[in-house]
Amino acid sequence: MGAHLRRSNVVLFLIVSLVATLVTSSLSQVGEDKVKLNLYYESLCPNSEDFIINYLPKMFNNGLIDIVDLKLSPYGNAGLLDNGTIVCQHEEPECKLNTVEACAINAWPVVTDHFPFIYCVEALAEQSKYDEWETCFENLKLDPNPVTECIISGRGYKLKLEYADEIRALNPPNLYVPWVVVDGQPLLDDYKNFTSYVCKAYKGPNPPQACRGL
Ligand SMILES: *[C@@H]1O[C@H](CO)[C@@H](O)[C@H](O)[C@H]1NC(C)=O
Numbered sequence: 001m002g003a004h005l006r007r008s009n010v011v012l013f014l015i016v017s018l019v020a021t022l023v024t025s026s027l028s029q030v031g032e033d034k035v036k037l038n039l040y041y042e043s044l045c046p047n048s049e050d051f052i053i054n055y056l057p058k059m060f061n062n063g064l065i066d067i068v069d070l071k072l073s074p075y076g077n078a079g080l081l082d083n084g085t086i087v088c089q090h091e092e093p094e095c096k097l098n099t100v101e102a103c104a105i106n107a108w109p110v111v112t113d114h115f116p117f118i119y120c121v122e123a124l125a126e127q128s129k130y131d132e133w134e135t136c137f138e139n140l141k142l143d144p145n146p147v148t149e150c151i152i153s154g155r156g157y158k159l160k161l162e163y164a165d166e167i168r169a170l171n172p173p174n175l176y177v178p179w180v181v182v183d184g185q186p187l188l189d190d191y192k193n194f195t196s197y198v199c200k201a202y203k204g205p206n207p208p209q210a211c212r213g214l
């Protein structure tokens, strides 16, 4: 009885290990195959707004997002004074919205969760209605608390300092915003053509429909 129990435990253990190994290896394979796409932008920069509203969303509709590890970085060319004050190219409202967006990314770390919010805020910004950003919570049925708490507590400011370090560490450095980098390669003026670069960089087994014919 004891030996029998032990044997079935061993079999169970082997099965569980095998399944766990298969799951983690297929997950890590998917992760490794993904192409990194980093977007460095400023919330009230017209070209950044245009890219986020009119170009980036198609990747969520054509399957490209399945092969992309998309990271948004809402800081851009803001300056950091010695006393810790952040100075934004498009003034204080931009600093505020960068904080809002940094907090949204932090609150909902999965890109398909935070992108709709970023899109909503940028669409308002594009219509010069950026001060209505809080309507995006209701429009998207999102809980405002994690974002509000992040802003009030000062965590949003700290997140922006991390974004500041990230953009300053770029090599080669960014020349302007929006600045799109695919697997370490800046796309320069051709950033709206990111799909071609992502498809070219993708080495995995399942190119999405969006890559056919490229
Ligand atoms: C930081 O320095 C700037 C420029 O000298 C000044 O306008 C601002 O009020 C200072 N902020 C704080 C919090 O001390």
Ligand SMILES: *[C@@H]1O[C@H](CO)[C@@H](O)[C@H](O)[C@H]1NC(C)=O
Binding pocket: 190, 193, 196, 197
């Ligand atoms: C996008 O990139 C592809 C391949 O790199 C190129 O053939 C095409 O002309 C580019 N399109 C635009 C709009 O730049």
